[in-house]
Amino acid sequence: MVFEYILKKNGLDPSTDLTIDQSISFGLTAAAFTSSDADYTIEFEPFATTLELEGNGSVVASLGTESGYVPYTAYSARKSYIKQHPEVIQSFTNAIQRGLDYVNSHSSEEIAKTISPQFKETPLDKLTQIVERYKAQDTWKEDTVFEESSFELLERILEEAGQLKETVPYKELVTTEFSTKAVK
Template identity: 45%
Template structure:
């Protein structure tokens, strides 16, 4: 697929999704979750205040986004006067469409969606206001156990990967280019929720998965750990909290409190015991053993997934656009000179050291 065709396809898909979202339509290795996820009961102090309802859309369900689930289960959102009603979009394109259609107030999506929509010159713009992750969150697993791994080992092998234009797909492709790994066949037409099942049924030699699905397959003896894409590629602003410019302008206090709640949850993850972390995440990953939840958290901590200052910097913005251009979803002439075109870091910059 050439660059022009791919970009046109992405924009057409987004347009169709806007129509679907306007009709109430709802993507990840986790099952789709279109209903509200569990949150903690209000404390005595929060029960007395009126909570602001937030319609929130996450891109997929993954421990990659643990700070958000902690903010829900540990009451950080309620502490800040927010009642977060969460749905799972199963794709950044769908999460962005929900924002444009008004079926979501805030979405957790790839920041590239804000660039795509900015370049369409439509009536609505999206703004990143909090950069949650600064690494890719996927892991490469193999069908056969390997005593050592070189990226050149992928020559002639089939990898079950993510849909074209998604962050994990682009990071994998850029990593293969960076490592000069030639001859791998990356399968990108399997639905995200069906990827693990396709692999366990015999398709592919390798698979690219997020946690906790990666560790679950390893525990079951159906896959073996090979590499972290986050470590292999390096710093990359994969997932951000995003809202429309209009929503941010009308509800700056909501964005301020939302930002503070997630920042506090991230700090909590850095000091909590393994037992506390497992208990906090358990409601969102029904049936996943506690030790896998904890192991997944440690994998993400070890690769510095969650930045101490959740900021989309000029450097990370440059990295993002370079990856988009390399992967043919952004033309060189469409590159934005200033991250402020699609990002408002004022809420992050206003955080005090205690969160």
Template identity: 40%
Template sequence: MKTKWLLVLFLLIASVFGACSKEQSSDGKIKVRVAEVTRSLFYAPEYVAISEGIFEKHGLDVELTTTFGGDKTMTAVLSNGADIGLVGPETTLYVYAQGANDPVKSFAQLTQTDGTFLVARNPKGTFNWEQLKGTTFLGQRKGGMPQMVGEYVLSNHGIEPHKDLKLIQNIDFANIANAFASGTGEYVQLFEPTASIFEKEGKGKIVASFGLESGKVPYTAFIAKESFLKKNAKTAQKFTDALYEAQAWVDSHSAEEIAQSVAPFFQDTPLDIATKVIDRYKSQNSYSTNPILEEDEWNNLQKIMKNSGELPKEVPHSTLVDTKFAEKSTKQ
């Protein structure tokens, strides 16, 4: 974990990070490059903003890239490989702790709960958390939000993750599902739609939701360098306005309508599975209904990080969260 974030710091120091003003495409729209940490139905409002033409309506030409990893997303932002990142806000704390002169700030929240689920290979009767003790648990990457929330929930249920479990955390994010499918672990922490697909294929059963267990937390947010937000304030505002409109669209439409809208982004996921997944996320209020990252959520994030021993140091909400764009969006 430390090696990855030292690499990020090296890029911060060694590269030229000038945040230039955004170029316009041939049709007059402003180009915005967005790097998302993974492709997931958990991020449905982002895809709705593209598929329903909401970004275009606000004069933006959004280019979306999936990076598969929080450190990779942050590296893309720091190296000017992306203008905006979609990732867990904990990454901004790691970079800030390493002495960033141009801090990366969260400016628009997308999800407000954990998005992972506990999948059991061979569930036994009615599930209770005590059943995990003494088992092999295939967890998420150390230092990432899924892992920290997972350990937080386990601790709340009287389980000491590093003592009561055989905890595996050395598998890359993109390979965790494949490792479980190949026979590693009795329990695994998975995002959707993989969890529901595994359930449908008989590879496991969803027995608990980490999102329901952990409560409200700023799980994923759009981030950008402070210099970018200052030099491209109008672009950041347009982006946030579009996101807020997409969030309202998701909040007011059915799971099936949302699944149909985002289907082009999930061509390998059956529509019935996508609908089931989105309905599950909507029912547990995972999708933020506005882009404001509140101070109490930020404090809860740091509490969860501290519980996992991953919090470098406590940082005030105002230092790494810029709410002015989101606040303006919600008042229009």
């Protein structure tokens, strides 16, 4: 949906100007790209960097950079849960904020070493390169505050993709109370 939004934003019609094959399983798109006649693929890391390092492709753009801050990761809880367990929500938000503080204050090498146990199949030098790309693209925000402009961008993308029939007011779905406290 984000890719199609970016195409439209740049004057291309995804239904007439190109062919998008969405039949390929998410984890197999890089392999399919190298063995087919496709001109482009959309990849998350570490697959994008792997394609480059193997000489099978080049990263030409970042969907995140081209789209603006789309909240790819957002956490949801029932209002009743938030009301009954605010300390759990605050602790969780504080932990995410500490993670953002860490990635925004440490080098790519330090971050790569820290996260390497979670990516055992990815060599440290490649992981460092991936983190550096994320830093250069300004992937990590400074805080966990879900801004209204990002919410509206997400709604616009969902609407254009035919996945959202009507918008919902930001204040009805989003609370920044815990994020604001976590920043302090």
